[in-house]
Amino acid sequence: GENVEQHPSTLSVQEGDSAVIKCTYSDSASNYFPWYKQELGKGPQLIIDIRSNVGEKKDQRIAVTLNKTAKHFSLHITETQPEDSAVYFCAASYNTDKLIFGTGTRLQVFP
Amino acid sequence: EAQVTQNPRYLITVTGKKLTVTCSQNMNHEYMSWYRQDPGLGLRQIYYSMNVEVTDKGDVPEGYKVSRKEKRNFPLILESPSPNQTSLYFCASKITEGMNTEAFFGQGTRLTVV
Numbered sequence: 001g002e003n004v005e006q007h008p009s010t011l012s013v014q015e016g017d018s019a020v021i022k023c024t025y026s027d028s029a030s031n032y033f034p035w036y037k038q039e040l041g042k043g044p045q046l047i048i049d050i051r052s053n054v055g056e057k058k059d060q061r062i063a064v065t066l067n068k069t070a071k072h073f074s075l076h077i078t079e080t081q082p083e084d085s086a087v088y089f090c091a092a093s094y095n096t097d098k099l100i101f102g103t104g105t106r107l108q109v110f111p
Numbered sequence: 112e113a114q115v116t117q118n119p120r121y122l123i124t125v126t127g128k129k130l131t132v133t134c135s136q137n138m139n140h141e142y143m144s145w146y147r148q149d150p151g152l153g154l155r156q157i158y159y160s161m162n163v164e165v166t167d168k169g170d171v172p173e174g175y176k177v178s179r180k181e182k183r184n185f186p187l188i189l190e191s192p193s194p195n196q197t198s199l200y201f202c203a204s205k206i207t208e209g210m211n212t213e214a215f216f217g218q219g220t221r222l223t224v225v
Binding site: 006009034036041042043044045046049089097098099101102103104 | 115142144146151152153154155156159161169201203205207212213214216217218219
């Protein structure tokens, strides 16, 4: 079955710097890769997703890249702000409703 | 407001005392699922339901039960809770039409079994 690895587990950056979180997946058939943000005391919320027919997707300060050959995808946050501090989860799935999640990255943005 | 509502938010119980965590969604979603979140392990699926009266095991179903008698509700039942079920639980729902759609999560239930 699918397995998703996520690194790093914690990430601290200065406000204004960029942050990058990386995930690798095992099942080459996976074709959907969402990223969820979990703020303290709340449930995860979708922030961006990418499908296997594209290599990159951007939404303002966040972007996701996908390398199907290497089976990895990354979340890029530019110009980080304190409100970006949260736990981020990557996930993968293949034409199903079941998401396999990574282990999460705790991002801290210091003012 | 579209949302997934879980209750209770916090629960402390003793080993062996049956409990139910409720989950309700107001988006008419077919698919609902339960996850547990543990440090270093991420979110792991416990059970899921594709529609009313249809439920299936996820990756960590042992010690849990679910039911889906109505489309909006998907309660999680722990018949005889044990300390290893101490965790943060999330209910989620999504539409199934078109696949690869956004999952909406509840705010979580922090369960402690002593």
